[in-house]
Amino acid sequence: MSKLGTLGHRLHRGEVSYDFVGKRKIWYTVSIIVTIVAIVGLVVNGLKESIDFSGGAVFNTPKTSMSVSDVQSKISGDTDGRDATVQKLGNGSMRVQVAGLSTDESKKVQQEIAKDLDLPASKIDAEIVGPSWGKEITHKAVEGLIIFLVLVVIYLAIAFEWRMAVAALVALLHDLTITVGVYAIVGFEVSPGTVIGLLTILGYSLYDTVVVFDGLKEASKDITKKNTATYSEVANRSLNSTLVRSINTTVVALLPVAALLFIGGGILGAGMLNDIALALFVGLTAGAYSSIFIATPIVAELKEHEPQMKSLRKRVLAKRASEAAKAKARLAAGESPADPDDSDDRPEDDEDGAAPAVVGPGAQRTGGSDSASRPTRNQPSNRGTRGRNRPSGKRH
Template structure:
């Protein structure tokens, strides 16, 4: 842990770093490949929509039901004539979902299930969900997601600038697409809990992105007044300076979610937890990736198209070429380079270490 802390301090000071922005084409290619795979999974397999969205009936048997999942599935499909999804819960009860049933059909299926399983009819809890109600839930979910996206873009455009708002929106769409694609691949059921998980991971993804954007905004103040660093190089420094923080927050958030997904859903048989825990687990990982490899490099791409940034890049390259021609070293101290690019308040104590009492460096 001490080595990780030392690495974080060195990354923050700019003593070491990885060229994330310089290799952005690689990350773009990886993201496009993953996104295409997710879209193909959605097109081929589709989503396993829950009863809440497509309508149907949910039957819950009493605790410690002496029937296996396979046998219960066979009994449910035989009684209803439709495909059934059976989950064994932690207390030994069974949750049986059957779509496209009306009230009369649900009562008949309930009676047949009780007879096949040799349990009392009254001990089976039946819940009926109409397809119209499911459509309302789906509409409200998409509406909430759209409102969230609009508010995010407006806030980032006001707090930072429109280019950062566009980059954050692209990163959020990237995270949603990957998460939904994973649901299509593994066949997990999509329920209202899944929607809650999606909205939650968007907040986490946005948090990491805003942290990097805030650092970038501070470090690029007065950037055109110096000739040592281009916008992309300072953007890369912003990623490195917040890298360890992003990793730490993501790992800390993933640990309890992994407990829900692998221990709660896998070993304890708590199937209801899978709906929200999978979306959280995949979304948190995708959000951390997009904040580092997508959002900030995309901002750098958009900013480098500005005439002022193009002119700055030409001046920086010309100065480095001139120094190389004279045999001088083009390398500079990272702390001094940041002092030229950002206000003294951002540099803090580090910006005053090289000064003597009479003001000379």
């Protein structure tokens, strides 16, 4: 862990970095492949709706020692020709869901299930769920999603710029598509808990993206006046400086979600926890990936197409080529690549694009890489004379 902390400090100070933006085509390819797999899984398997959306009946049995497969085989053929979903609850009881049953049909199925499991019919609780409630939830969730996306785009366009809003929207759609695709592939039921999870991950997905965008906005301020780095390089530097923070916050958020998914849902058998936890787990993971590998590279690519950024790139590359040619010429002449007597050897630009000026007596401050001359510090040395004529003794 100490090494990770040290790496985080080095990334933040820019001592080490990884070229996320420069290798964006690799990340785009990975995202496209994963998204295609998710869409294919959604088309082939479809979403398995719970009875909250399709309507039907829920039958809860008392605590039993039978397994899910035992109950599934015993009630097979006695659910009025419909598929039944069996879940073992945390208290040891069984939950049997049969979609599409009316009230009269549910009473008949209740009698059959009680007979198959050798239980009194009165010991099996039956609950009828109408499809209208689930459809209303779906309608409201879609409305909330659309309103959320519109407000996010407007806010990011005002707080940052429209390119960042577009990149954040692409990252959000990327996360939602992958989450829904995983649901279809795994075969989990889509319940109201799933809808809650999907709406929750939208905020988590935006968190890291906005943090990176805020740092990028500050770092790219007056970038065209500096001629020291291209926009993509500044974006990559901002991304590296927040990388460890993004990883840490994502891991901390995933730990309780993983406990809900693998312990609460997998071991204890709480069905609703499965629905919420899977959406959160996949969404948080996809959101961390998209904020690092998708959103920022998209912003950099869009910005690099601006005329100002194109001109900046040409100036930066020309400056570097000129410096490289001068260094090569010095080497050919047998001189040091950084000859202190060379007239072009100037102090490095600071963050504002101006070379730091050294002020001495009678000198004026000057800056900029085009300065013909620079003031030097010319102060007489008083080493060895310090305190020579200093009065001693008590004052009278």
